[in-house]
Amino acid sequence: MNIAIDGPAGAGKSTIAKKLAKEMGFVYVDTGAMYRAMALYFLEQKTDSSDEDAVTSASDAVNITIRYENGEQQVILNGENVNGKIRSEEVGSMASSVSIYPNVRKKLVSLQQKLAADTDVIMDGRDIGTCVLPHAEVKIYLTASSRARAKRRYDELQAKGVTCDFEAVQKDIEERDYRDMHRKESPLKQAEDAVLVDSSNMTIEQVVQEIQKICREKAVCR
Numbered sequence: 707m708n709i710a711i712d713g714p715a716g717a718g719k720s721t722i723a724k725k726l727a728k729e730m731g732f733v734y735v736d737t738g739a740m741y742r743a744m745a746l747y748f749l750e751q752k753t754d755s756s757d758e759d760a761v762t763s764a765s766d767a768v769n770i771t772i773r774y775e776n777g778e779q780q781v782i783l784n785g786e787n788v789n790g791k792i793r794s795e796e797v798g799s800m801a802s803s804v805s806i807y808p809n810v811r812k813k814l815v816s817l818q819q820k821l822a823a824d825t826d827v828i829m830d831g832r833d834i835g836t837c838v839l840p841h842a843e844v845k846i847y848l849t850a851s852s853r854a855r856a857k858r859r860y861d862e863l864q865a866k867g868v869t870c871d872f873e874a875v876q877k878d879i880e881e882r883d884y885r886d887m888h889r890k891e892s893p894l895k896q897a898e899d900a901v902l903v904d905s906s907n908m909t910i911e912q913v914v915q916e917i918q919k920i921c922r923e924k925a926v927c928r
């Protein structure tokens with residue numbers, strides 16, 4: 707059984723998906739982490755993200771695999787565990803820029819489909835319900851206003867002691883939304899059979915309960 711959760715940056719997908727996976731006994735697959743690992747490689751190689759040919763040829767040398775340690779997904783880039791290196795804004799923004807290219811996507815989509823073929827997964831990303839797992843039993847489109855998402859990101863950064871400007875965080879989120887929603891290849895959009903959940907005024911627990919209710923209605927919860 708597969709559950710697909712798509713939505714824009716900062717909607718809470720990974721927090722929610724992780725909790726759901728734990729409670730339901732599914733494996734959580736974070737596809738954004740795979741795009742981030744690719745992006746890290748291009749940053750390290752100083753590949754120009756606006757040059758499709760350069761990105762395509764550099765991507766031939768990239769091997770990404772996934773392994774689980776204590777239930778946590780680890781992304782392995784050319785033999786190195788890069789989990790500790792992919793969470794920065796710089797890597798996220800590079801991931802959004804290079805994920806527009808078909809060659810980058812092809813490699814990762816096939817890895818994602820293989821993972822879901824063998825196991826019950828909750829997979830989150832941008833194109834899971836529309837492209838990676840079109841036959842997923844449950845599809846959720848999880849969103850929130852750009853203001854609510856920026857507030858969450860801003861609070862997270864503040865808690866880490868990073869000084870930042872709220873307006874700049876919101877602008878960054880809106881730019882990322884635009885890029886992810888307007889690219890030609892598998893843009894972020896709600897699948898026709900996905901259920902929309904707007905978390906702007908919901909707590910994490912309320913979102914988890916809402917999705918579990920949707921799963922029960924579709925008879926996926928155990």
Ligand code: DC
Nearest residue numbers: 737738739741801802805831832833
């Ligand atoms: O979810 P995230 O912030 O870790 O994702 C980083 C970027 O990777 C996102 O802005 C677009 C890209 N991405 C994608 O194109 N398709 C996915 N399934 C997941 C992420």
